[in-house]
Amino acid sequence: MRMLVLAGLVLALTGCGKKKPLFQGKSAEDWVKALHDTDAQVRLDAITAMGALKVKGSIPDLIAALKDGDVRVRARAAEALWSLGADAAEAAPALISLLKDPDAGIRLNAAGALGEIGEQASAAVGPLQGALRDQDVYVRAQAATSLGKFPSAASTVVPALVEALRDRAKNVRVAAIYALGELGTAARPAVPALQEASRQRDGDIRTAAASSLKAIEGER
DSSP states (O other), X not given: OHHHHHHHHHHHHHGGGTSOOEETTEEHHHHHHHTTOSSHHHHHHHHHHHHHHTOGGGHHHHHHHTTOSSHHHHHHHHHHHHHHGGGGGGGHHHHHHHTTOSOHXXXXXXXXXXXXXXXXXXXXXXXXXXXXXXXXXXXHHHHHHHHTTOXXXXXXXXXXHHHHTTOSSHHHHHHHHHHHHHTGGGXXXXXXXXXXXXXXXXXHHHHHHHHHHHHHXXXX
């Protein structure tokens, strides 16, 4: 009897799989409308919902939100597009332009989103390489991580990531090392630099270098 009651509750909650997904009790359609609200906080909540619900149809609205007058809205829109990954490929041009935004958080989210879009955003390779010289350390680290998602551009990406191994910030160096590993065998020209890194005293650097060397040499 208890099992029957539990089964009934599950069916009631799921609606037999026919109910539309909700976020904070509202449907995707409701949140898309809220993207155009005059209240910036409402727009922020709507963008959060779009990211959580992963509504592909909201991408044009999220792209428009990248030009919002409120810096928080622009940052949240880029973050939501990041969560949509390759489905947000049409947003790549707008995201590339945000790599020059005055706000570091927006630049970071744009770099992350472009990395998740990956090869469909091939035009982002050059700008992401430029972001390796960003004044913000976290933007540089994210740019390095994202460049590891472009194996087809390894001929230019690998030298840029090797150069990033000299960055003054440890987290940027670690990100660059792991990004080289993500490129796999295409990053073989980086092996000497990674071997040098594997001999450093810092344990995090050594661990990252060992992992990437194995990936590049096809040992895993």
